[in-house]
Amino acid sequence: MxxxxxxxxxxxxxxxxxxxxxxxxxxxxxxxxxxxxxxxxxxxxxxxxxxxxxxxxxxxxxxxxxxxxxxxxxxxxxxxxxxxxxxxxxxxxxxxxxxxxxxxxxxxxxxxxxxxxxxxxxxxxxxxxxxxxxxxxxxxxxxxxxxxxxxxxxxxxxxxxxxxxxxxxxxxxxxxxxxxxxxxxxxxxxxxxxxxxxxxxxxxxxxxxxxxxxxxxxxxxxxxxxxxxxxxxxxxxxxxxxxxxxxxxxxxxxxxxxxxxxxxxxxxxxxxxGIQLGGPCHHPWAFSVHNSLIRPESIWINKNGERFVDETVSFRGFYAMGKQPGTIVYGIYDGVTRDYIIEKFKEDPRSKHEIEYMLSLKEDLEQENDGRRVFIADTLEELAAAIGVNAKTLTATVERYNSFCETGYDADFIKNKEFLRPIVKAPFYAVLGQRFYDTTHxxxxxxxxxxxxxxxxxxxxxxxxxxxxxxxxxxxxxxxxxxxxxxxxxxxxxxxxxxxxxxxxxx
Ligand SMILES: Cc1cc2nc3c(=O)[nH]c(=O)nc-3n(C[C@H](O)[C@H](O)[C@H](O)COP(=O)(O)OP(=O)(O)OC[C@H]3O[C@@H](n4cnc5c(N)ncnc54)[C@H](O)[C@@H]3O)c2cc1C
Incomplete structure (x- = not known):
């Protein structure tokens, strides 16, 4: 490492x-x-x-x-x-x-x-x-x-x-x-x-x-x-x-x-x-980008371009991630949800002292857009190519998810409808997420x-x-x-x- x-x-x-x-x-x-x-x-x-x-x-x-x-x-x-x-x-x-x-x-x-x-x-x-x-x-x-x-x-x-x-x-x-x-x-x-x-x-x-x-x-x-x-x-x-x-x-x-x-x-x-295991995390890069990944408004896709979990699991995705190819995920959302995430963060009283770090999410994403940590694209096809995922599969995953957002019902993983946000408007983001551990016990x-x-x-x-x-x-x-x-x-x-x-x- x-x-x-x-x-x-x-x-x-x-x-x-x-x-x-x-x-x-x-x-x-x-x-x-x-x-x-x-x-x-x-x-x-x-x-x-x-x-x-x-x-x-x-x-x-x-x-x-x-x-x-x-x-x-x-x-x-x-x-x-x-x-x-x-x-x-x-x-x-x-x-x-x-x-x-x-x-x-x-x-x-x-x-x-x-x-x-x-x-x-x-x-x-x-x-x-x-x-x-x-x-x-x-x-x-x-x-x-x-x-x-x-x-x-x-x-x-x-x-x-x-x-x-x-x-x-x-x-x-x-x-x-x-x-x-x-x-x-x-x-x-x-x-x-x-x-x-x-x-x-x-x-x-x-x-x-x-x-x-x-x-x-x-x-x-x-x-x-x-x-x-x-x-x-x-x-x-x-x-x-x-x-x-x-x-x-x-x-x-x-x-x-x-x-x-x-x-x-x-x-x-x-x-x-015991060991404290978790995932996904975007680490040790910008706090704002990490939080955008673990916010339940994003979707996580694996290297096959598919969702595999209800994203409200937050950082308790270690085991589910371990079963995915390469054990990594990409957190996907669009420009509208990017701003929405900041607003939701402001409302959470537990994160009051951290909000100033969250306000720079857009700039932080742009800074990390280096073909490894963060990927930004104008279309889902371009995004798929950047992260090395089949474009048809990714587009199909997003279309299916968007249909859940419309009906308010996640037929695959029953994610709380409060967090269902369609992915429709460029720019489209993909944020790399890894599994993590902190201390051993x-x-x-x-x-x-x-x-x-x-x-x-x-x-x-x-x-x-x-x-x-x-x-x-x-x-x-x-x-x-x-x-x-x-x-x-x-x-x-x-x-x-x-x-x-x-x-x-x-x-
Ligand atoms: C990022 C992060 C966040 C965490 N947040 C929380 C939290 O919010 N709540 C919570 O309950 N726990 C949290 N933990 C876990 C918590 O920090 C640890 O459980 C705790 O620090 C353990 O204390 P310790 O004294 O055993 O070890 P440490 O605090 O790690 O201290 C061990 C010390 O021993 C020294 N040392 C090692 N080998 C030798 C040697 N041969 N000779 C001399 N000195 C040596 C080291 O340099 C170190 O200073 C977190 C851990 C991490 C990494």
């Missing part, structure tokens, strides 16, 4: 470490591998719970990881929810999540995590964060009332300023106050163990030297493995051993380093894994105290795992309450307590 096909070119820069000859020896209570969402929260909570010296290793040049991209999280029974008269929905969210995951996730882990979610928000509010509640969501969501830091990316639907990056920024400010050391451009390479197999530290590499850190507890918070093709094939052969490209939304740091390191000392992997088996389990089913003393690479909190059925940003911060919070307790016991 080229750099263009990921968000890397906006938010990620690879660091080249090379071989080192100098070695530095360090000592601490808790070392945390990864300064992303879960790692930054874990560090602060560990110090608050009595860990004396905490070091965070971050292999990139900034803290944040994929949490930097994430928008919102769920919480129940937070003080601000109670004050707003909202009842405690912890039991209901737990039950519905477990039912949805067919009880294949670990109920002890899920229960502890959901019960902690309100406490986490109270804690963040006490540190100065502000949240807006969205109770119309299947689970009570916590969102930022407005971005806490300016967005500087090309796609305003995620990225700096939402909950993910704001929590990280809040945590990093706490680092200074609490004396937490954040070693940027420092990559953890392997775990140290004693004769009994207990974990005693980490070996890392900075730009200058190798660092051997002796620690009472080690927390692996290094994120998922979405940028590791071999691991993707191993954990998800059904999706990644097949033809066709899948766009990666997670950043290039997601190479599953924590899984590799823990496996090398006998950790168990593979149970309850799971890998290392843990218990409800976030301790890593070995292949014999025993705890590896001194080793904890949190965030995307921990298993047990989720399955391939991505449950509403299992929202990964919530898990990442809650598991970070809980592991801070656990690791500090363990370090004090070892002192």
């Amino acid at each position: 080229s750099k263009l096909e990921s968000l890397d070119n906006q938010f990620y820069e690879e660091v080249n470490f090379g071989e080192k000859t100098e070695i530095e020896w360090r000592d601490c209570d808790v070392v945390i591998i990864g300064g992303g969402g879960s790692g930054t929260v874990a560090a602060v909570r560990a110090v608050e719970c009595g860990a004396r010296k905490v070091i965070v290793l971050e292999k990139t040049g900034r803290a944040g990881g994929n949490a930097w991209m994430a928008v919102g999280m769920f919480a129940t029974n937070a003080k601000m929810q109670r004050e707003a008269g909202l009842e405690d929905r912890s039991d209901e969210v737990f039950k519905s999540s477990m039912d949805f995951m067919e009880w294949a996730a670990d109920p002890k882990i899920v229960r502890r995590y959901i019960n902690n979610s309100g406490t986490l928000v109270d804690w963040l509010v006490a540190k100065g964060m502000t949240f807006k509640m969205d109770n119309n969501h299947p689970t009570p969501m916590m969102l930022m009332p407005k971005r806490q830091s300016p967005h500087n990316g090309k796609d305003p639907s995620h990225g700096p300023g939402f909950v993910g990056s704001s929590v990280v920024e809040t945590m990093v400010k706490e680092f200074d106050k609490l004396g937490i050391e954040l070693l940027l451009k420092t990559k953890a390479n392997r775990l140290l163990t004693d004769d009994a197999g207990n974990v005693t530290g980490v070996v890392a590499t900075s730009l200058e030297k190798e660092i051997h850190i002796k620690a009472k507890a080690v927390v692996i918070a290094s994120g998922g493995f979405g940028a590791n093709k071999e691991m993707l094939k191993e954990f998800f052969p059904e999706f990644f051993n097949i033809d066709g490209d899948v766009a990666r939304l997670c950043l290039g740091h997601s190479t599953g380093d924590g899984i590799t390191m823990a496996r090398a000392i006998g950790a168990q992997t593979g149970e309850y894994n 799971g890998g290392l088996k843990i218990n409800e105290r976030l301790e890593v389990i070995n292949t014999n089913g025993n705890v590896i003393r001194g080793l904890y795992a949190v965030g995307d690479l921990a298993s047990g909190w989720i399955t391939q059925n991505y449950a509403p309450g299992a929202a990964s940003l919530s898990w990442c911060f809650n598991s970070g919070y809980m592991v801070g307590e656990e690791a500090a307790k363990y370090a004090q016991m070892k002192a």
Whole structure:
């Protein structure tokens, strides 16, 4: 996959470490591998719970990881929810999540995590964060009332300023106050163990030297493995051993380093894994063009020139797309619908903060009209030739669809008549859509105290795992309450307590 096909070119820069000859020896209570969402929260909570010296290793040049991209999280029974008269929905969210995951996730882990979610928000509010509640969501969501830091990316639907990056920024400010050391451009390479197999530290590499850190507890918070093709094939052969490209939304740091390191000392992997799959997306190009593709007013055609789905499925078309030739789609609409889409977008209160990006749809389409991403033509025949589809088939597909628009009844896929818009007036557009995935979920088996389990089913003393690479909190059925940003911060919070307790016991 080229750099263009990921968000890397906006938010990620690879660091080249090379071989080192100098070695530095360090000592601490808790070392945390990864300064992303879960790692930054874990560090602060560990110090608050009595860990004396905490070091965070971050292999990139900034803290944040994929949490930097994430928008919102769920919480129940937070003080601000109670004050707003909202009842405690912890039991209901737990039950519905477990039912949805067919009880294949670990109920002890899920229960502890959901019960902690309100406490986490109270804690963040006490540190100065502000949240807006969205109770119309299947689970009570916590969102930022407005971005806490300016967005500087090309796609305003995620990225700096939402909950993910704001929590990280809040945590990093706490680092200074609490004396937490954040070693940027420092990559953890392997775990140290004693004769009994207990974990005693980490070996890392900075730009200058190798660092051997002796620690009472080690927390692996290094994120998922979405940028590791071999691991993707191993954990998800059904999706990644097949033809066709899948766009990666997670950043290039997601190479599953924590899984590799823990496996090398006998950790168990593979149970309850999931991956966030979707499609279509037009990525990482203009936000407006992407939205025009997933708006239900467009139609999606495959390389045979045929519709295959009710387009209101929005970005939940991964599996249907996987069955189409080349696994891609083209979103087709005309100039009238192009303007109509902008008007509909304005009406949607959820997208208020993004509307300014949508207003440039016409210009963005013209800019991307390069024979690869977007195609613009005066006739449907020309459009068909441009995208390499049989002109007769495409014209027949559009004529049939237009007849549905006239009668208000989609006889093929029963698309809601509200979205039936005929394709009649030039210019005609075709927007390329690919399948995508964002983060991977799971890998290392843990218990409800976030301790890593070995292949014999025993705890590896001194080793904890949190965030995307921990298993047990989720399955391939991505449950509403299992929202990964919530898990990442809650598991970070809980592991801070656990690791500090363990370090004090070892002192
Ligand atoms: C585009 C996008 C949008 C998303 N939106 C949402 C959302 O709205 N809601 C939601 O619930 N979830 C969302 N997610 C998922 C969410 O961002 C992740 O679940 C969450 O960030 C996981 O946290 P983490 O701490 O496990 O990993 P990360 O936040 O990815 O952090 C891992 C950190 O570890 C570092 N690291 C890795 N290996 C090493 C090593 N060897 N040594 C040192 N450091 C290392 C990495 O550089 C990184 O900084 C989104 C993800 C993406 C990609």
